[in-house]
Amino acid sequence: MPDAFNMDNIPFSLLNEDEQALLGKNLDIGYFQQGEAIITAGEKPEGLFIILKGRVSESEAADKGEEGGGQHIFVHYENEDYFGGWSAVRGTAIHNFVADEETICHILPTRTLLDLIASNAQFADYFQQNLAVKSEIVAQHGGNQDMAEFMLARITDATVREPLVVEQGTSIKQATELMRQHKSDCLLARRGGRYGMVTGTDLLDAVVINEKPLDTDIIDVASFRLITIDHEDYLFNALVMMTQQQIERVVVMDGQSMVGVVELTDVLSYFSSHSHVIGLRIERAGTIEQLREAAQGLNELIKALISAGVKIRFTMDLLAAMNGRIISKLFDLIIPADMQPHVCLIVMGSEGRGEQIMKTDQDNALIYRENLVWPGMQETLNRFSENLISFGFPPCPGNIMVSNPEWVNSVGDWTQHLSDWADTCEGNAQMNLAIAVDAKPVAGNEALFKVARNWFLRHLRNNDVFFSHFARAAVEFDTPLTFFGNLKDKGQLDIKKGGIFPIVHGVRTLALEHRILKTNTFQRIETLVEQKVMQAEHGSDLSEALALFIQLRLRQQIRRAEEQEDGLDPTPNQIDLQQLNKLERDLLRDALHVVKGFKKHLATRYHLGG
Amino acid sequence: MIIPRSIRRYKERKEHREGPWAELFEPYKGDEVVSLDCETTSLDVKKAEILSIGAVRIKGRKVITSDRLDIKLKPPASLSGDSIKIHKLRAQDLVDGIELEDALKQVLEFVGNRPILGYYVNFDVRVLDKFLRPQLGFGLPNKAVELSHVYHDIIKWKHVGGDVDLRFDTIAGKLDIPILERHTALGDAITVALMYVRLKYGETPKNIY
Numbered sequence: 001m002p003d004a005f006n007m008d009n010i011p012f013s014l015l016n017e018d019e020q021a022l023l024g025k026n027l028d029i030g031y032f033q034q035g036e037a038i039i040t041a042g043e044k045p046e047g048l049f050i051i052l053k054g055r056v057s058e059s060e061a062a063d064k065g066e067e068g069g070g071q072h073i074f075v076h077y078e079n080e081d082y083f084g085g086w087s088a089v090r091g092t093a094i095h096n097f098v099a100d101e102e103t104i105c106h107i108l109p110t111r112t113l114l115d116l117i118a119s120n121a122q123f124a125d126y127f128q129q130n131l132a133v134k135s136e137i138v139a140q141h142g143g144n145q146d147m148a149e150f151m152l153a154r155i156t157d158a159t160v161r162e163p164l165v166v167e168q169g170t171s172i173k174q175a176t177e178l179m180r181q182h183k184s185d186c187l188l189a190r191r192g193g194r195y196g197m198v199t200g201t202d203l204l205d206a207v208v209i210n211e212k213p214l215d216t217d218i219i220d221v222a223s224f225r226l227i228t229i230d231h232e233d234y235l236f237n238a239l240v241m242m243t244q245q246q247i248e249r250v251v252v253m254d255g256q257s258m259v260g261v262v263e264l265t266d267v268l269s270y271f272s273s274h275s276h277v278i279g280l281r282i283e284r285a286g287t288i289e290q291l292r293e294a295a296q297g298l299n300e301l302i303k304a305l306i307s308a309g310v311k312i313r314f315t316m317d318l319l320a321a322m323n324g325r326i327i328s329k330l331f332d333l334i335i336p337a338d339m340q341p342h343v344c345l346i347v348m349g350s351e352g353r354g355e356q357i358m359k360t361d362q363d364n365a366l367i368y369r370e371n372l373v374w375p376g377m378q379e380t381l382n383r384f385s386e387n388l389i390s391f392g393f394p395p396c397p398g399n400i401m402v403s404n405p406e407w408v409n410s411v412g413d414w415t416q417h418l419s420d421w422a423d424t425c426e427g428n429a430q431m432n433l434a435i436a437v438d439a440k441p442v443a444g445n446e447a448l449f450k451v452a453r454n455w456f457l458r459h460l461r462n463n464d465v466f467f468s469h470f471a472r473a474a475v476e477f478d479t480p481l482t483f484f485g486n487l488k489d490k491g492q493l494d495i496k497k498g499g500i501f502p503i504v505h506g507v508r509t510l511a512l513e514h515r516i517l518k519t520n521t522f523q524r525i526e527t528l529v530e531q532k533v534m535q536a537e538h539g540s541d542l543s544e545a546l547a548l549f550i551q552l553r554l555r556q557q558i559r560r561a562e563e564q565e566d567g568l569d570p571t572p573n574q575i576d577l578q579q580l581n582k583l584e585r586d587l588l589r590d591a592l593h594v595v596k597g598f599k600k601h602l603a604t605r606y607h608l609g610g
Numbered sequence: 611m612i613i614p615r616s617i618r619r620y621k622e623r624k625e626h627r628e629g630p631w632a633e634l635f636e637p638y639k640g641d642e643v644v645s646l647d648c649e650t651t652s653l654d655v656k657k658a659e660i661l662s663i664g665a666v667r668i669k670g671r672k673v674i675t676s677d678r679l680d681i682k683l684k685p686p687a688s689l690s691g692d693s694i695k696i697h698k699l700r701a702q703d704l705v706d707g708i709e710l711e712d713a714l715k716q717v718l719e720f721v722g723n724r725p726i727l728g729y730y731v732n733f734d735v736r737v738l739d740k741f742l743r744p745q746l747g748f749g750l751p752n753k754a755v756e757l758s759h760v761y762h763d764i765i766k767w768k769h770v771g772g773d774v775d776l777r778f779d780t781i782a783g784k785l786d787i788p789i790l791e792r793h794t795a796l797g798d799a800i801t802v803a804l805m806y807v808r809l810k811y812g813e814t815p816k817n818i819y
Contacts, residue, residue, distance in 0.1 A: 029673040029800065031807040053788055102786070102812055104804060107672070 005050070005106055009080055010583055011126035019116055019123075026112040032099040039084050039097040047109040050082040054103025058083065059096050075589055076100065080582055088113055155231050155238060160252050160260035163188045165195070166218060173214040176203055186249060186261065189222040195258060196222025197251070228253045229262070236314045239267050243321045246283065282325050288333055288387055295326050295391040302357060312357075312551040313522060313543075320354030320520075323347075324442050326391065327364070331443035334384050339377075342369040344444040348400065352438035353504070354520045357554055358561070358572075362393040363400045363435055365407040367414050367448045378405060400435060411452050418456045425469050434473070434505065437512055438519045457515045467513050471606040474505040475599045479592050496573035499549040499595050503542055506602045510534070521546060542598060545591035552584065622748040631718065635751050638723045643668045643755060645727045645803035646679075646717075647795045648734045649697040651689055655736045659686035661699050663713060664796030665720055666803050668727070671811045673803045679720045680796045682707040697793045714742055725753040729778055729802050732756070757781070757802050760809050781805060785812075 005027060007013060007020050015023060029052070032038050038056060039045045049056075056077045077083050077097075087093035088110040117124040164187040166175055175198065179187055186199040198221055206212045206221040228251045229238050238250055248264040281294035302319065324347070331345050349363035350356040366381060368374070385403035389395055400407055409417065421433040437456075441449040460466060477497040504521050511524040514533055518524050522543050529539040556579060557572055580588065602608065623635045646665040650658040665679040685701040694700055717738065728734050731754045739749030758776040765774050775781075778798075782789050787804050791797030 026676045028676050029804065031671045031673070031804065031811060033812055053786070102808070104788070109676070 005052075006080060010586075011123050014122045014126065015116065015120055019120055022112065023108065023116065026109055028107045028109070030105050030107050032103045032105065034099055034101050036099050037096060038099055038103070038105070039087060039093045039095075041093050041096050043093060044091060045084050045087045045093050045110070047088050047107050047111075048082055048085045048113050049097070050106040050108065051077055051079055052104040052106055053079060054105070055100040056081075056083060056097055056103055056105075057100045059098065075593075081586070085113065089117065155229060155233050155235055155252055155262060160231070160262055161266070163251075163258070163261045165190055168192075168217065168219050170218045171215045172203060172206060172212065172218055172221070175218045187218075188251075188258075188261075189218045191219050191222075191224075194224060195226065195251070196224040197226055197249075198222045199249075226251045230254070231259050234314065235262075235267055236318070238262055240314075240317050240321050242267070243318075243325065282322065282329055285329060285333075288330070291326065291329055291333065292387075292391050298322060298326075299358075299392065312547045312554070316355055316357055316550070319357060320351070323351065323356065327388070328443035330384065330387055330391075334380060334387065335444070336380075339372075339374055340443075341445050342372050342374075342448075343367065344441050344446060344448040345402070346439040346441050346449055348439045349435045350438075352435075352440040352519050354440075355504075355550070357550070358557055361396040362388050363396050363398075364388075364402055365400070365409070365414075365436075365439070366402045366444075367452060368408070368410055369445075369448060370410050370412055372410070378403075378408070381408060398431075400432075411448055415452045415455050418452070419459055422456075422460065422463075422466055422470075430470065430473060433470070434508065437508060440519050453517070457512070460512065461515075467509060468606045468608065470512070471506065471509040471602055472608055474502045474509065475603055475608055477501065479596045479599065493575045493577055494573050495549050495553050495575045499592060500546065500553070500573075502595050502599055503546045503549075506598055507542070509602070509606070538598075538601075541594045545594040548587055548591045552580070552588065618749070619751055623751060626748050631746065631748070634718060634723050636723050638725060638753070640724065641670060642724050643727045643803075643806065644721045644724045645673075645799045645806065646721065646731070646734060647728055647798040647802065648737060649699060649793065649795045650737055651686060653733070655733065655740060658737050658740075659689070660710065660713070660737060660741065661685070661689070661697060661704060662707075662795040663717060664794065664799040665717070666796070666799050667724070668803050668807060671807050673800060673807060675800060678796060678799075679716060681713045681716060683710055683713055684708065710741055711745060714738070714745060721750075721752060723752060725755050726750065727755040727757060727802060727806055729757045729798070755806075757806055757809075760806065761785075764809060785809065 005024065007015070007023075012020065012023065030038075030049075032054070038049060041060075058075045058077065083097055084093070087095070161184075164178060164182050164184045166178060166187055166189050168189065168191045170178075170189070175187060175189075179185065179200070186197060188195040189198055196219065198218060202221050202223070206216065207214070212221070227241060227245055227247055229241060231252050231254045241250055242248060242264055249261050252259040252262055281297070282291065285291035285294055298319065302315065327345070327347065331340075335343065335345075344367045345364060346352070346367065347362075347364045349361075351363060362385070368377075381402040385395070385401045388401075395401065402408055418433065418436060421429040421436070424430075439449070439453070479498050479502070507521050507524050507528070510528055510533060511518065514528065514531055516524055516527045516531075518527055525534065525539045525543050528534040529536050534542075552575055553573065556575060559579075560571070575588075577585065626632065627635055644665050644667055646663070648663050649661045651661065652658040660683055662683065663679060663681045667674045667677060682699075682704055684707040685704040689699075689701055689704075726735065735750050735752075735754055742749055758781065761781050762774050762776065779789065779792075782801060782805060785805050785808050787801060787808055789797075790801050792801075
């Protein structure tokens with residue numbers, strides 16, 4: 001092929017040899033002067049344009065009614081980028097594409113493009129401009145497959161054990177004999193249509209500690225509160241669940257029917273990484289020192305997972321569970337046992353959402369029962385915060401931690417704070433509120449927290465003015481799509497302002513309005529989709545966009561942290577565009593498009609025009 | 611026998627006006643140009659044998675690479691070490707090549723009566739003529755457009771005195787045109803086509819010194 005057309009770039013690399021030959025045979029080359037329109041909105045484009053050299057900007061067709069006619073440029077395209085595919089498929093262009101500098105493009109005629117779309121389904125998917133699908137294709141096509149697939153194993157991929165099922169009326173002695181026979185260390189006891197779990201430990205406890213006779217019905221010692229997981233779910237989630245619930249087996253369900261049991265050892269045999277080893281060390285820590293050692297192993301684990309290309313969501317889930325365990329273990333060690341039922345420790349902000357990966361700061365607070373008398377409370381809490389800092393959770397710059405008495409409140413005061421913040425439009429109050437509505441209880445008496453939360457959600461019902469104010473922050477920062485043009489001189493992008501915050505905050509507002517109790521942004525999106533507040537495809541696009549932002553940011557954070565002597569990243573939210581490859585830039589651009597659309601949606605919904 | 615080219619052309623036009631190639635002698639009215647390049651065994655017209663021919667049409671500011679000529683010929687006896695170093699075509703690369711006779715017909719059909727563009731185009735035209743004459747009795751009647759002349763005409767106003775550097779790579783560099791595949795016939799033809807479009811429609815390149 002004598003053309004300088006690079007077939008290695010996605011989506012062209014998806015084509016097979018014959019299709020690539022067809023593509024090569026039909027390419028033309030066009031030359032465009034600076035300022036010349038390559039595609040004009042409303043007209044039929046010639047085909048798909050792939051830039052050989054130069055720069056092209058995409059802008060909205062100027063509305064006739066609009067004053068000033070100032071065109072808004074969305075995106076710049078550069079070398080090897082392609083554009084116009086969607087317009088070509090659709091028949092008419094909706095945006096203007098203008099050469100920013102002299103540009104030479106390969107032109108793939110619409111007819112050939114359509115032929116290729118008809119013959120290659122993956123290639124066709126790529127032109128649907130659907131971020132979720134695109135990421136999927138990239139993931140399938142990209143490297144690092146082995147590890148990712150390995151970590152993405154489904155429940156059914158692991159050994160799902162055939163459970164030993166006994167009927168009601170079986171005695172403890174018979175049951176134990178059966179277990180010995182089947183070399184099983186747990187069984188399921190059936191009473192009517194329900195199953196209860198009995199483990200070896202349960203039997204031991206029943207006979208030795210509670211001194212029950214050997215002919216006791218097995219039903220009496222079974223636990224009917226089963227922790228279940230769907231058979232299609234990820235094995236990783238089973239591990240997260242076991243870590244969270246401190247159990248060693250989960251029951252696998254297919255809809256309403258039981259498939260079997262997955263045991264911790266089986267899951268572990270799949271995950272050779274030391275994630276669970278750390279989990280076990282956390283569990284077994286009897287002193288603060290032991291706990292600290294365990295906590296410090298987490299950063300290494302994160303790096304291992306990230307470099308192995310594990311999907312960011314699973315990493316986050318796992319870490320959120322781990323961090324939660326660390327904090328609640330520390331709570332157990334520091335807070336006197338007689339006080340624990342009267343207080344509730346909550347984590348907020350990114351930790352409350354379970355989206356913290358590198359430990360960036362600690363946002364936590366304590367809620368206590370009205371009229372609680374606890375003389376040394378503040379000193380104990382100070383000690384708690386200090387220890388967390390020594391574990392590697394940096395102090396919160398806004399001083400939102402339990403060592404600050406402002407964040408230690410009785411239930412009544414806490415609800416009062418929430419409603420005060422909701423009634424003020426002042427920035428600080430809005431920020432506090434945004435942090436507080438992501439709160440999640442991690443230790444102590446959860447009921448205290450739930451009372452306050454439920455009261456607050458009722459308080460907000462139908463308060464349109466509040467939501468309108470609250471949502472405004474999400475659209476405040478401009479989404480920086482035009483950055484791409486100036487890769488050379490201005491290759492930095494604040495991904496938090498431009499991408500992460502608008503999604504997180506917008507979703508938070510929607511979740512608050514629909515009284516969704518989940519705090520994780522991905523779960524909030526899923527619930528919003530289930531409640532039909534959001535369309536399924538928008539939901540998955542938003543999730544993918546957010547995951548991409550977090551992943552890109554994380555990779556650069558790790559790199560920068562390693563370069564710094566103190567191991568801390570000075571600019572945690574910057575994305576250096578030059579570090580990204582062509583594909584990542586493509587995806588980033590699409591993801592920012594998604595954010596833009598979402599902000600538009602928020603503006604309409606909460607009347608944020610102007 | 612040396613007859614000036616224009617006189618000979620006039621004679622050939624008269625002779626072939628009624629023949630099967632009459633169309634070639636019609637004056638051209640369209641807006642297309644054909645960029646053409648040959649890889650040969652020598653830079654001396656008398657010794658040169660053609661190895662490959664590449665050509666693309668230029669329509670307005672578009673280079674129609676989808677409709678192109680990319681011919682490899684049977685290896686000639688004179689294929690020698692020196693030229694192989696430049697065009698990297700060995701005898702075994704040309705085993706699928708076609709006969710010169712067919713190749714010339716394809717060229718004539720592709721080019722028609724359009725002007726021919728090239729870099730040192732006279733060399734290519736004269737080599738083609740050398741083989742055309744014995745076969746059909748005429749040389750290429752087309753108007754020839756020399757890329758380095760087009761370039762020079764534009765540059766010289768900015769460059770009073772001194773010589774303009776007309777080397778292929780220099781021109782491509784000044785015009786900021788990517789060189790697609792140097793020393794393949796089709797690659798050079800496309801690059802020359804892009805340079806031509808760039809000169810014709812683009813702004814005069816800056817910093818030519």
